[in-house]
Amino acid sequence: MSVRTAPHPVRSPFARIAAALLIAVGLASGSVAAQPTAGPGAQIELESTVFDVGRQLRCPTCVSESVAGSNSAIATEMRSEIRELLQEGRTEREILALYRERYGDWILLEPPREGIHLWVWALPAIALAAGVGGLALLMVRWTRASRAAEREEPLDPDARRRVREALEESA
Amino acid sequence: MPLSLGELGGAALLLALAFSAWGLVGGAIGAIRRDPRLLTSARMAAFATFLAMTAAIAIMEVALLTDDFSVSYVADTSRVGSPLWVKVVTLWAALEGSLLLWGWLLSGYWALLASVAPNTPLRPWALTTMAGVQLFFVLVPALIAPPFLIVEPVPLDGPGPNPLLQNHWMMAVHPVLMYLGFVGLTVPFSYAMAALITKRPGSEWMASTRRWTLLGWGFLTAANVTGGWWSYEVLGWGGYWAWDPVENVAIMPWLTATAFVHSVQVQERRRMLKAWNLLLIVLTFSLTLLGTFLIRSGVVSSVHAFGDGPVGPYFLAFFVLVMFLSLSLLALRWDQVRDRADLDHPVSREGAFLGTNLLFLALTFAVLLGTLFPLIVEAVSGARVTVGAPFFDQATLPLWMGVLALMGIGPLLPWRRAPDQTLFRNLAWMTGAAVATAAVAAAVGMRGVYPLLTVALAAWNLASLALLLTGALAARLRARRQSVVQAVRRYAHENKRRFGSMIVHFGVVMMAVAIMASSAYRVDEQIRIDLGGSTEWYGYTLTAADRFMDATEARVRAGAVIDVHRDGRRVTTLTPTINVFAGQSMSVPTPDVLYRPLYDIYLNVAANIGPDQEFVVLRAVRSPLVTWIWVAGVVMAIGTVYALTPSAGAARETRTSKTEERAQA
Numbered sequence: 001m002s003v004r005t006a007p008h009p010v011r012s013p014f015a016r017i018a019a020a021l022l023i024a025v026g027l028a029s030g031s032v033a034a035q036p037t038a039g040p041g042a043q044i045e046l047e048s049t050v051f052d053v054g055r056q057l058r059c060p061t062c063v064s065e066s067v068a069g070s071n072s073a074i075a076t077e078m079r080s081e082i083r084e085l086l087q088e089g090r091t092e093r094e095i096l097a098l099y100r101e102r103y104g105d106w107i108l109l110e111p112p113r114e115g116i117h118l119w120v121w122a123l124p125a126i127a128l129a130a131g132v133g134g135l136a137l138l139m140v141r142w143t144r145a146s147r148a149a150e151r152e153e154p155l156d157p158d159a160r161r162r163v164r165e166a167l168e169e170s171a
Numbered sequence: 172m173p174l175s176l177g178e179l180g181g182a183a184l185l186l187a188l189a190f191s192a193w194g195l196v197g198g199a200i201g202a203i204r205r206d207p208r209l210l211t212s213a214r215m216a217a218f219a220t221f222l223a224m225t226a227a228i229a230i231m232e233v234a235l236l237t238d239d240f241s242v243s244y245v246a247d248t249s250r251v252g253s254p255l256w257v258k259v260v261t262l263w264a265a266l267e268g269s270l271l272l273w274g275w276l277l278s279g280y281w282a283l284l285a286s287v288a289p290n291t292p293l294r295p296w297a298l299t300t301m302a303g304v305q306l307f308f309v310l311v312p313a314l315i316a317p318p319f320l321i322v323e324p325v326p327l328d329g330p331g332p333n334p335l336l337q338n339h340w341m342m343a344v345h346p347v348l349m350y351l352g353f354v355g356l357t358v359p360f361s362y363a364m365a366a367l368i369t370k371r372p373g374s375e376w377m378a379s380t381r382r383w384t385l386l387g388w389g390f391l392t393a394a395n396v397t398g399g400w401w402s403y404e405v406l407g408w409g410g411y412w413a414w415d416p417v418e419n420v421a422i423m424p425w426l427t428a429t430a431f432v433h434s435v436q437v438q439e440r441r442r443m444l445k446a447w448n449l450l451l452i453v454l455t456f457s458l459t460l461l462g463t464f465l466i467r468s469g470v471v472s473s474v475h476a477f478g479d480g481p482v483g484p485y486f487l488a489f490f491v492l493v494m495f496l497s498l499s500l501l502a503l504r505w506d507q508v509r510d511r512a513d514l515d516h517p518v519s520r521e522g523a524f525l526g527t528n529l530l531f532l533a534l535t536f537a538v539l540l541g542t543l544f545p546l547i548v549e550a551v552s553g554a555r556v557t558v559g560a561p562f563f564d565q566a567t568l569p570l571w572m573g574v575l576a577l578m579g580i581g582p583l584l585p586w587r588r589a590p591d592q593t594l595f596r597n598l599a600w601m602t603g604a605a606v607a608t609a610a611v612a613a614a615v616g617m618r619g620v621y622p623l624l625t626v627a628l629a630a631w632n633l634a635s636l637a638l639l640l641t642g643a644l645a646a647r648l649r650a651r652r653q654s655v656v657q658a659v660r661r662y663a664h665e666n667k668r669r670f671g672s673m674i675v676h677f678g679v680v681m682m683a684v685a686i687m688a689s690s691a692y693r694v695d696e697q698i699r700i701d702l703g704g705s706t707e708w709y710g711y712t713l714t715a716a717d718r719f720m721d722a723t724e725a726r727v728r729a730g731a732v733i734d735v736h737r738d739g740r741r742v743t744t745l746t747p748t749i750n751v752f753a754g755q756s757m758s759v760p761t762p763d764v765l766y767r768p769l770y771d772i773y774l775n776v777a778a779n780i781g782p783d784q785e786f787v788v789l790r791a792v793r794s795p796l797v798t799w800i801w802v803a804g805v806v807m808a809i810g811t812v813y814a815l816t817p818s819a820g821a822a823r824e825t826r827t828s829k830t831e832e833r834a835q836a
Contacts, residue, residue: 044696051695058557064415066559068695069408071760071777071790079697109559111544120544120558124537124566131529139522142514 050083053092057099058107066109177242180230180319187223187278187309190216194281194302202295202368210295214285217298220305221282224275228262231271231318235261241325244268244318250331250754252724257332260343264332266467267318269346270482274308276347277354281305284358284383293376296365297358304357307489316482330754331725337752338759341401348394349421353459355387356428360456363449367500372445372508377435382815388432389811391425396804407760407775409695409792411800412686414563416471419542420462423535427455430531437521440586446501446508447528453497458535460490470546516588523581530573537566568621575628575683578676579635583642597638604634625687632680636673663813671814678806685799693794697777700733701786708791711772712736715787716744718780726752728761729780731787735765735772747774747789770795 054068059075067075067082085095099107111117174182194216201209234242235258238251248265249258263269281301288294312318336342359380366376377384398421399411412418431451437444464486465471501508514521541558548556583597608630609623617623640659643666647658663670698713700706705714717732730748734741745763752759762775770793778788 044694047696047698048694050697056559056561058559065408065413069406069410069413071407071775076778104555106555106557109557110561110565111556111558116548116552116554117556120540120562121566123540124533127536128529128533128570131533135525135529139514139517139525142510143516 046083046086049086049092050079053082053086053095054079056096056109058109060103060107175241175321176230176234176239177319177321180227180234180242181313181317183223183227183230184309184313184317184319187220187227187274188306188313190220190223191278191302191305191309194220195299195306198295198299198302202299213295213302214298216302217278217281217285220309221278224278224309227271227312227319228275231262231268232259235259240327240329241322242318243320243322246322246326246329248332249329250725251328252753253331253337254725256340256343257337260336261332263346264336264342266482267312267316269350270308270316271312271318272347273350273354274305274312276350277301277305277308277357280354280358284361288379291375291379292369293362293365293371293379296368297361297376297379300361300364301357304361311482311485315485328754331752334750334752334755334757334759335405338750338761339401339405341397341404345394345397345401348390348397352387352389352391352394353424355383355390356424356452356455356459358383358387359431360452363452364497364500367449367497367504367508370504370507372449372504374435374439374442377439377448381435384428384432384435385811385815388425388428389808389815391421391428392811393804393808395421395425396801396807400801400804403797404762404764405759407762407790409693409762409773409775409790409794411689411797414541414560416542417466419538419563420458420465423462423538424455424458426531426535426538427451427458430528431455433524434528437524441513441521443510443513443521444525445510446505447510449501449508451528453494453501454535457490457494457497460486460493464490465542471542518584518589518594520581520584520586523577523584527574527577527581530570530577534567534570534574537570538563541566571683572621572624572628575625575632575680578679579628579632582639582672582676583635597635600638601631601634605631619691622687622691625683629680629684632676636677639673667816668814671810671812674810674813675807676810678803678810681799681806682803685796685803688796689794689800693792696791697788698791699786699788704786705736708772709770709793710737711742713772713774713789713791718784718787719746720780720782724753726750729776730761731774731776731780731789733763733774733787733789745772745774747776749776749780766798768796768798771797 051068054075055066057067057078059065059067059070059072059078061074062070062072065072065075067078069075082095085098090098096108100112105112105115105117111120113121194213197209197216198213200206201213231242231244233239234245235249236255238245238249240246240249244265244267248268249261253261261268263272281298284301285298288297331337359377362376362380366372398418402413403409403411431448434444434451435448438448464483467482467486470483516522541563544558545556548554579601580598584594605627609627612623612626617626640662643662644655644658647653647662648655653661694709696708698706698708700713700715702715702718705712707713712735714734714736715731716734718730719732720727720729722728728748728750730746733745733747735743735745743765745765747763748761750759750761751757760775762773764774765772773792773794775790775792776787777790780787
């Protein structure tokens with residue numbers, strides 16, 4: 001029953017090298033060191049976009065972290081790659097598509113709205129709609145009974161209220 | 172030869188096993204035969220189990236503190252060189268020990284319940300159910316995941332606990348709170364079972380467990396908030412909630428428990444929703460078991476890796492057993508628990524509670540589905556899919572907004588039916604506040620549907636709280652000559668439950684705004700600073716003054732020394748560090764944070780720090796208002812405690828609140 005998920009296979013040679021680095025060093029430094037010193041303004045915007053894209057990608061060797069969240073070697077490498085791609089003028093969408101091609105749907109933290117993934121998007125909505133519908137039906141039924149009771153009520157409303165309050169008080 | 176600690180601990184667990192088994196068997200026979208002597212003896216079993224479990228815990232602590240590596244759990248998780256506090260909390264740093272802790276806390280609740288629960292017809296079966304749950308939680312450490320095995324030959328040292336767990340003192344607090352929450356909700360579950368068995372599904376079982384339920388809920392809330400803070404302080408990505416499977420299984424029982432805390436009031440006041448409340452508490456309790464199964468069996472992988480073990484299938488079996496027994500019991504008693512149609516109008520307090528229930532259940536469903544979906548797909552088609560944070564954000568945000576909307580309107584609505592005039596006046600005030608706030612927010616440059624909606628709903632809720640308070644005070648101020656402060660204090664004192672709930676709701680509003688600001692306006696940057704150089708970061712000047720590396724017996728660490736200046740004045744020095752603990756290969760960051768009310772400066776080491784390296788690479792995170800999440804957690808805790816404190820005159824409280832309601836209606 002308890003199938004342990006094996007470490008996810010790393011497909012590209014680039015990633016395999018990075019993974020080896022991770023084990024050997026714990027942290028990568030090479031490509032980061034090559035990065036130019038950050039200045040304010042446009043640099044901050046670029047950096048934020050790097051992390052925005054990273055938040056939508058799964059870190060391939062981590063247990064359950066995003067590329068933006070992880071400090072592992074491969075996540076750091078991927079962030080530099082994303083930075084380079086952004087500097088080349090690629091859009092967020094293009095970069096995500098690139099990684100999807102390389103690793104498959106699995107790399108996307110947001111399941112695409114197609115194929116088998118549709119279920120995970122549709123089911124909560126269906127469940128909520130069913131819940132709202134069911135509750136509305138129940139409410140109609142429950143209030144109908146109380147409305148009917150009101151119509152057939154032989155007592156005058158004032159007396160009824162007093163009886164109810166007395167009941168509540170004793171409860 | 173004297174007995175070893177391992178043998179003593181094993182013996183204590185076997186005693187606890189025997190006592191809790193007697194609590195179950197003796198309690199059941201006694202309850203069926205209505206034999207007071209048997210029942211007393213089964214009650215005594217609760218105290219005996221608690222003593223035996225306390226002994227087991229004490230023996231384990233002695234073994235940990237004296238570095239007795241002949242005990243398997245100590246050999247697997249402890250180290251001679253660890254600091255004292257780490258040794259103490261190593262008790263719950265790995266699977267076997269933390270389940271032992273769970274069992275001990277449960278036995279404490281059981282014993283407490285056995286001594287304070289009034290002698291009602293429900294008590295025998297409630298205690299028997301507790302005994303049944305306890306039996307499982309003794310069986311696990313006694314037989315399935317035993318911490319007291321004897322290791323031969325005795326190792327000289329061990330690997331030490333998981334590095335993520337020895338990195339922050341919060342680890343001493345958060346798991347205990349989580350277990351106290353889980354265990355606390357076992358009490359209402361047990362009373363619910365007792366109510367079904369004895370055919371008394373009225374509100375008696377809830378009245379007896381109202382405080383227990385609120386206590387369990389409060390602990391769960393605190394556990395989730397402290398877990399978030401731990402994540403913020405330790406994981407190094409500047410966030411506090413990642414929709415990781417472990418977080419998801421911790422939030423699910425909280426969601427259903429929150430629904431339960433609200434919907435019990437409908438049954439207390441209106442005798443409705445009997446079956447629904449029973450179902451909710453069964454679901455809440457079962458979700459704690461299902462969650463433990465999911466994360467302890469390794470079927471879902473998580474960043475909070477606490478090590479899996481052999482217990483998964485047993486938790487699954489217990490989950491199935493609990494679901495089967497309680498749902499069968501519910502089906503068997505269906506005639507007694509069925510609701511009679513008695514709803515006056517959907518626009519009423521009970522109507523709002525029904526809506527809230529629906530939203531919380533929908534949230535639970537979305538989180539459960541998102542967590543299990545990769546498993547289901549892999550089982551069905553073999554394909555590997557990922558469901559990550561973006562899904563959970565998008566699927567749950569509309570529902571959270573609905574919860575906030577109902578939280579504002581619900582408490583203002585009277586039971587049964589809202590008189591149109593008051594309702595429209597209140598709604599006008601609240602809508603006015605919401606629209607005005609959203610307009611101001613948009614004018615100062617806030618964009619996006621959810622951020623604007625969140626501030627609007629925050630204003631909506633604050634207006635609602637103000638209306639609630641003025642509505643309650645107006646009558647008092649008119650009737651008696653007293654100052655406003657006096658009136659508020661008197662009202663708070665006489666309506667502890669209601670005032671406590673207002674404090675909690677205020678905390679929720681704070682938290683909603685803080686979560687919105689810290690996630691929607693978060694900025695991440697990877698920055699490189701040359702040693703001696705500096706860089707500007709949102710009004711602060713960060714200067715890389717130095718770097719350091721040192722090694723102690725327990726760990727090797729390397730870090731950067733960053734001076735933080737603002738307007739030329741030194742504010743503080745931050746030392747983000749990276750650690751490798753002895754006996755472990757994984758490196759663990761220790762980010763350093765400058766806590767500020769508007770936004771924190773959060774720095775984490777992002778690349779190697781070498782001796783011949785003339786720069787440091789850091790990850791800087793600026794997430795606005797994030798500190799207010801922890802403050803909001805404290806506010807919610809205070810509100811819960813306030814609602815729990817006994818009122819000066821309980822009888823008077825119900826009377827005044829009733830008069831008030833009539834005055835409001």
